[in-house]
Amino acid sequence: xxxxxxxxxxxxxSYFITPLAYVFIVIFLALAGAMTFFLGSFFDRGQADLAxxxxxxxxxxxxxxxxxxxxLWAEERRIGTIELLLTLPITTTQAVLGKYLAAWACTxxxxxLTFPLWLTVNYLGDPDxxxxxxxxxxxxxxxxxxxxxxxxxxxxxxxxxIAFVLSAAACIIFTVSGTPLVLNFxxxxxxxxxxxxxxxxxxxxNFNAISKGVIDISNLVYFxxxxxxxxxxxxxxxxxxxxx
Amino acid sequence: xxxxxxxxHLSKRFGAITAVDDxxxxxxxxxxxxxxxxxxxxxxxxxxxxxxxxDADSGTARVCGLDVADHPIEVKRRLGxxxxxxxxxxxxxxxxxxxxxxxxxxxxxDKRNDHVDKAIEMTQLFEVLSQxxxxxxxxxxxxxxxxxxxxxxxxxxxxxxxxxxLDPNQKHExxxxxxxMAPDKAIVISTHILEEVDAVCTRAIIIAHGRIIAxxxxxxxxxxxxxxxxxxxxxxxxxxxxxxxxxxDMKDIKEVEIGDDSLFVLAKDGKAIYxxxxxxxxxxxxxxxxxxxxxxxxxxVFRSITAGxxxxxxx
Numbered sequence: 001x002x003x004x005x006x007x008x009x010x011x012x013x014s015y016f017i018t019p020l021a022y023v024f025i026v027i028f029l030a031l032a033g034a035m036t037f038f039l040g041s042f043f044d045r046g047q048a049d050l051a052x053x054x055x056x057x058x059x060x061x062x063x064x065x066x067x068x069x070x071x072l073w074a075e076e077r078r079i080g081t082i083e084l085l086l087t088l089p090i091t092t093t094q095a096v097l098g099k100y101l102a103a104w105a106c107t108x109x110x111x112x113l114t115f116p117l118w119l120t121v122n123y124l125g126d127p128d129x130x131x132x133x134x135x136x137x138x139x140x141x142x143x144x145x146x147x148x149x150x151x152x153x154x155x156x157x158x159x160x161x162i163a164f165v166l167s168a169a170a171c172i173i174f175t176v177s178g179t180p181l182v183l184n185f186x187x188x189x190x191x192x193x194x195x196x197x198x199x200x201x202x203x204x205x206n207f208n209a210i211s212k213g214v215i216d217i218s219n220l221v222y223f224x225x226x227x228x229x230x231x232x233x234x235x236x237x238x239x240x241x242x243x244x
Numbered sequence: 245x246x247x248x249x250x251x252x253h254l255s256k257r258f259g260a261i262t263a264v265d266d267x268x269x270x271x272x273x274x275x276x277x278x279x280x281x282x283x284x285x286x287x288x289x290x291x292x293x294x295x296x297x298x299d300a301d302s303g304t305a306r307v308c309g310l311d312v313a314d315h316p317i318e319v320k321r322r323l324g325x326x327x328x329x330x331x332x333x334x335x336x337x338x339x340x341x342x343x344x345x346x347x348x349x350x351x352x353x354d355k356r357n358d359h360v361d362k363a364i365e366m367t368q369l370f371e372v373l374s375q376x377x378x379x380x381x382x383x384x385x386x387x388x389x390x391x392x393x394x395x396x397x398x399x400x401x402x403x404x405x406x407x408x409x410l411d412p413n414q415k416h417e418x419x420x421x422x423x424x425m426a427p428d429k430a431i432v433i434s435t436h437i438l439e440e441v442d443a444v445c446t447r448a449i450i451i452a453h454g455r456i457i458a459x460x461x462x463x464x465x466x467x468x469x470x471x472x473x474x475x476x477x478x479x480x481x482x483x484x485x486x487x488x489x490x491x492x493d494m495k496d497i498k499e500v501e502i503g504d505d506s507l508f509v510l511a512k513d514g515k516a517i518y519x520x521x522x523x524x525x526x527x528x529x530x531x532x533x534x535x536x537x538x539x540x541x542x543x544x545v546f547r548s549i550t551a552g553x554x555x556x557x558x559x
Contacts, residue, residue, distance in 0.1 A: 087296055
């Protein structure tokens with residue numbers, strides 16, 4: 001476990017000794033703010049909640065998380081440090097988890113820095129803080145799922161741009177499968193159960209459920225399974241790279 | 245004493261290319277094995293398998309008696325590895341980087357600092373400790389990678405081209421470091437600088453097309469050179485013209501090559517002819533500047549056995 005911590009710390013520090021973490025956090029905060037106030041009409045709604053803030057998180061992550069995760073393995077492969085990392089007495093699983101958790105921590109820091117919004121809404125009205133906590137929690141675990149997808153695709157190539165495009169594409173699929181855009185395509189000919197299943201497999205529907213303040217075990221299991229499956233594939237991809 | 249490193253019929257293919265083809269050898273404690281071969285001969289691949297970075301297709305690699313494939317973590321604990329090109333996390337400083345390596349090798353607190361300090365001292369990194377690695381010269385980057393490999397004082401050291409790209413002084417330092425560590429470790433270095441083998445290796449293996457084609461001490465390999473035990477005679481052109489026919493008549497002499505101001509006498513089957521040539525020159529009172537024996541250069545051996553099809557297979 002302590003080796004995992006070592007990998008985690010090195011990776012997290014590396015986000016902050018380069019401009020990467022700062023750029024990510026600043027853009028995240030700027031976009032989150034812009035979406036909340038302009039697209040989400042935070043003030044005009046006249047309601048003391050953070051729904052307009054959380055609604056846009058899936059789209060925000062869609063854009064920013066692949067940018068954060070694309071370097072995770074692709075860069076190690078490109079500059080050859082993967083050879084160094086994998087010849088240390090560290091298991092592949094420890095390396096994958098350590099790097100992944102560092103990226104997640106970076107996202108968590110960005111998310112926590114949106115606290116002025118929470119202060120604002122408490123100053124302006126009397127929101128249900130339980131729902132807001134659930135929203136932050138849901139957003140966090142959803143970011144973890146996006147990151148797991150990104151980390152997995154990053155291990156597939158040594159080209160960061162390819163890693164970005166592939167993970168963004170996969171993230172889109174997982175996001176939009178719950179939108180009318182996709183569901184309408186199936187409505188009319190596909191059985192209702194199938195439509196429900198497709199909708200259930202979407203980040204949007206699972207996240208929306210949590211951010212309404214209802215933390216259902218099935219939503220948690222869903223995100224946890226996405227994370228588990230993609231990190232598992234990630235470990236296999238790194239192992240395959242050794243066996244190539 | 246069991247060998248510290250043991251390769252047993254190791255093979256590795258990349259698609260249609262066989263990078264390592266049925267390679268077997270052993271390295272004992274105290275030995276410094278020079279791994280020689282043209283580019284693409286399979287040196288790095290074999291070292292990567294040994295370091296646990298690549299899986300072999302068949303055969304086994306053992307370090308300290310442990311199979312690399314079955315006990316990867318145990319093997320990596322006992323082994324220091326410097327990959328080709330000396331990669332390191334370039335945005336970190338050498339100090340932060342070495343601390344990371346020490347911690348991932350399980351050293352904490354004072355123990356970590358002791359190991360890092362020792363590695364810094366051995367590789368003389370004091371002056372660059374707090375500069376990002378990416379801003380360092382190639383020589384320092386190399387030393388950082390070397391420090392990383394020997395930080396935990398491993399029993400087995402695998403160094404892939406440890407002196408590549410270094411200036412002559414730095415090369416000398418790295419070689420002295422290797423010699424200093426040699427007695428209680430088993431060390432494998434790959435190189436294509438042949439003087440390096442003479443300077444630090446107790447044994448050399450030449451590999452081409454993935455196969456071992458020669459294995460022996462540097463002296464033994466030199467003895468297989470066609471120029472081994474030859475003699476160079478330096479004199480004026482007239483003297484050389486007169487001397488050459490007499491040399492050709494002597495026994496044990498295979499051939500005489502005449503150059504502008506020296507000639508080279510090739511010995512038959514590597515026989516010792518130096519004394520005979522010297523006696524002849526003295527008896528006939530030839531006016532020569534110098535008579536000098538040749539050991540045979542490793543470079544000639546290397547060229548003659550790695551050019552073309554790689555020659556016949558040795559042990």
